[in-house]
Each structure stands twice: as C-alpha cells, then as structure tokens.
Amino acid sequence: MRALAREWHVAGETIGLVPTMGALHAGHMSLVAVARAETSRVVVSIFVNPLQFGAGEDFERYPRPVESDLAMLREARVDAVYMPDQATLYPPDLSTRVQVGGPTETLEGVQRPGHFEGVATVVTKLFWATHADRAYFGQKDAQQVAVVKRLAADLDSGVEVRGCPTIRDADGLAVSSRNAYLSPAERAAALSLSGSLRTAAKMYAAGERDAGRLRARIQEVLAAEPLVRIDYADLVDPSTFRPPGTLAVLAVRIGKTRLIDNHDVSKPFLADRNS
Ligand code: PAF
Numbered sequence: 001m002r003a004l005a006r007e008w009h010v011a012g013e014t015i016g017l018v019p020t021m022g023a024l025h026a027g028h029m030s031l032v033a034v035a036r037a038e039t040s041r042v043v044v045s046i047f048v049n050p051l052q053f054g055a056g057e058d059f060e061r062y063p064r065p066v067e068s069d070l071a072m073l074r075e076a077r078v079d080a081v082y083m084p085d086q087a088t089l090y091p092p093d094l095s096t097r098v099q100v101g102g103p104t105e106t107l108e109g110v111q112r113p114g115h116f117e118g119v120a121t122v123v124t125k126l127f128w129a130t131h132a133d134r135a136y137f138g139q140k141d142a143q144q145v146a147v148v149k150r151l152a153a154d155l156d157s158g159v160e161v162r163g164c165p166t167i168r169d170a171d172g173l174a175v176s177s178r179n180a181y182l183s184p185a186e187r188a189a190a191l192s193l194s195g196s197l198r199t200a201a202k203m204y205a206a207g208e209r210d211a212g213r214l215r216a217r218i219q220e221v222l223a224a225e226p227l228v229r230i231d232y233a234d235l236v237d238p239s240t241f242r243p244p245g246t247l248a249v250l251a252v253r254i255g256k257t258r259l260i261d262n263h264d265v266s267k268p269f270l271a272d273r274n275s
Pocket of ligand 1: 019020021047049052119122123141144
C-alpha cells in the first residue's frame with residue numbers, strides 16, 4: 001500500500017482515504033463519491049478494528065460481507081482497497097497506542113472506555129500506510145470526526161479530515177452497518193432517533209433556544225418508544241463535545257443493538273429539506 005501511494009505522490013496525484021470496517025452501505029459510498037470528486041486516487045480501507053470494541057460489544061458478530069463490499073467498490077471504480085489483516089496492523093509486540101484528549105472526554109468516550117484510543121490508533125496507522133492527503137468520515141459519528149480532526153492537527157499529519165453529511169433512509173433512519181441487526185419492530189422503534197432530532201430542529205426553528213427544554217423534548221420522544229433505552233441525549237458544541245451547543249447527540253439501545261445519531265438543531269432536518 002505504501003509503495004503504491006508513494007508512486008502516486010511522485011506522479012503528482014492526490015490520495016483520498018475512506019476508512020471503513022466494511023459492511024458497506026450508501027453512507028460509505030457517499031464518502032467514496034466525495035473523495036472521487038476531490039482527489040485523483042481513492043483508497044478504501046476495510047478493517048474491523050478489534051482495538052475499538054469493548055468487552056461484550058459486537059466485534060465477533062460485526063458483519064463481514066467481503067465479496068459484496070469488493071463488488072460495490074469495483075463498481076465505484078476505487079483505485080485501491082486496503083485490507084490489512086490483524087497481524088499486519090497489530091503484531092504481537094505492538095506497544096504503541098494513540099490517545100487523544102479533548103473531545104474524547106465526554107459521551108462516547110465515557111460510555112465506551114478505550115473506544116477512541118482504538119479508533120485513533122488505527123486511523124493513525126491507516127493515514128501512514130496510505131499517505132492520504134484527505135480522509136473522509138461520516139458525520140453520523142460526529143464525535144469520531146471531532147476526535148480524528150484533533151488527532152490529525154495535533155500530530156501534524158498533513159491529512160485534511162473531512163466530515164461528510166449523514167445519509168438517511170427515506171423514513172429518516174441514519175444508515176449504519178448495525179441497522180442490519182434490527183428486527184422489523186426494532187427498526188420501527190429506531191425511527192424515534194431521527195424523530196426526536198426532527199422535533200428539536202422544528203422547536204429551534206420556532207424560536208426555542210433553551211437547551212434544557214430542547215433536551216427534555218428529545219428525551220420525551222425517545223422515551224415514548226418502549227423498546228428504546230437511552231444511553232445519552234444532549235446538546236453540545238461540535239468540536240469540544242461539551243455543552244453549550246446546538247449539536248443534538250443521541251445514543252440508545254434497542255434490544256442488543258446500540259445506535260447513535262446527531263443533528264445540528266439550528267439547521268433544518270435533512271429528511272425535511274428533501275421532502
Ligand atoms: O467509522 C468507522 O467505521 C471506524 O471507526 C473507522 C474510522 C474505520 C476506524 O476503524
């Protein structure tokens with residue numbers, strides 16, 4: 001991967017990296033499309049990163065449909081798919097971890113100890129392996145975008161990190177590889193995430209500025225759905241991930257599945273803009 005990336009740079013090309021854990025969906029393919037438009041070579045990495053999963057999380061059962069992933073990437077004419085195995089990225093004597101402060105200290109960082117250290121470590125290795133000029137991440141994982149931006153700046157990586165819009169199904173559900181775990185009843189319950197964000201955006205548009213009232217309404221919409229258990233629902237600043245701010249961030253559990261979503265309530269909700 002490094003040798004190929006060096007050749008491309010010598011030839012004056014720019015490299016766009018789309019890091020993924022596979023189980024590709026429309027969200028990933030939208031990142032590929034933006035990378036394609038902005039860089040001359042597009043690399044997609046596929047690696048289900050054990051370091052970012054906590055004990056009891058879904059590392060083992062995470063979907064790995066490699067053949068259909070590769071078919072989608074072939075169809076999208078990406079220039080390279082980087083699929084390192086675990087022993088390549090994490091040899092037994094691996095002794096280094098990348099730890100980011102700031103935006104890792106709240107919400108996902110608290111709920112999933114070690115998660116962002118795993119993300120930061122693998123992303124740093126992927127940046128170096130691919131010599132990326134730009135890297136593309138979905139805004140659905142808004143806190144991850146903030147963490148990776150912080151990391152790229154703090155380590156003088158020279159990589160420009162781009163957060164790209166969340167892709168939603170027609171009914172508003174943010175697309176995610178983990179949606180595949182949901183039963184029909186759970187998927188119906190999952191619409192309460194986008195529903196609560198839509199409600200908060202409408203309240204904001206109608207003049208509501210009180211974060212406490214916006215948060216309470218979001219929690220009310222989620223709590224009305226019996227299958228949903230709330231991990232957190234808050235309004236934060238999109239760089240620090242602490243209040244005050246207009247980015248509504250949610251994490252819930254539905255059955256065995258944990259889902260996250262977010263929306264800047266000062267802007268119209270995407271599905272409403274489309275309709
Ligand atoms: O967002 C993901 O799929 C993963 O966290 C990433 C960025 C590919 C790192 O493993």
